Amino acid sequence: MNxxxxxxxxxxxxxxxSDPSLQAVQYARRFADPSGAELVLLYVIEPVAYPAELGVVINLDADLAERAMSELEKLRVQHLSDLSARCLxxxxxxxxxxxxxxxxxxxDLIVIGTHGFSGLKHFLLGSTAERVVRDAPCPVLTVRHHVTAEKG
Structure with missing residues (x-):
């Protein structure tokens, strides 16, 4: 392989x-910067289903897509303006x-934050990152949130 x-x-x-996903942006930047790769920031709006008197109602917040795009653009401008980056x-x-x-x-690469849940919380909530790793068409870097100690 060359x-x-x-x-x-x-x-x-x-x-x-979340903090892990924002940290993932910094890791992704490290891959994109030297190679000139494009960063694609993605936010997924999951429908919320709740029972109603007659069946199930799917609630899609009409303003959420607009707010999410606005937040993605703000992140792009503040932290990635010197790179090729776009938002979806x-x-x-x-x-x-x-x-x-x-x-x-x-x-060519997915960089995704993970909350690092374990035990019952992992069982109940599952792991989006874990499912992405399993099904992705390319390598996946998972970034678990960590706090670095400051030297005093």
Whole structure:
């Protein structure tokens, strides 16, 4: 395998605006900066289903897509203005949309934050990052939030 086949031209960064996902942006930047790769920031709006008197109601907040795009753009301008970066908002189940976007965008790498849940919390909530790793069409770097100690 030659180095050309390992070239990173496009990095997909799914965000939920949590600390781990914001830290993932910094890791993605480290991959994109030296190679000139494009960063694609992705936010997925998952439909919320709740029981109603007659069946199930799917609640899609009409303003959420607009607010999410605004937050993504703000992040792009503040932290990635010197790089090639763009923002996407999709609707659907997070892991499926991340994998589908990686395929449609021909991403060479996905950098995704993980909350690092374990035990019962992991069992109940599952792991979007874990499902993305399992189904992704390209390598996935998972970034677990960590706090670095400051030297005093």
């Amino acid at each position: 180095n050309a086949s390992l070239a990173i031209r496009k990095v997909l960064v799914p965000l939920d605006f 908002v999709r609707n659907g189940v997070a892991d499926a949309e991340i994998v589908a976007t990686a395929k449609s965008e021909s991403a």
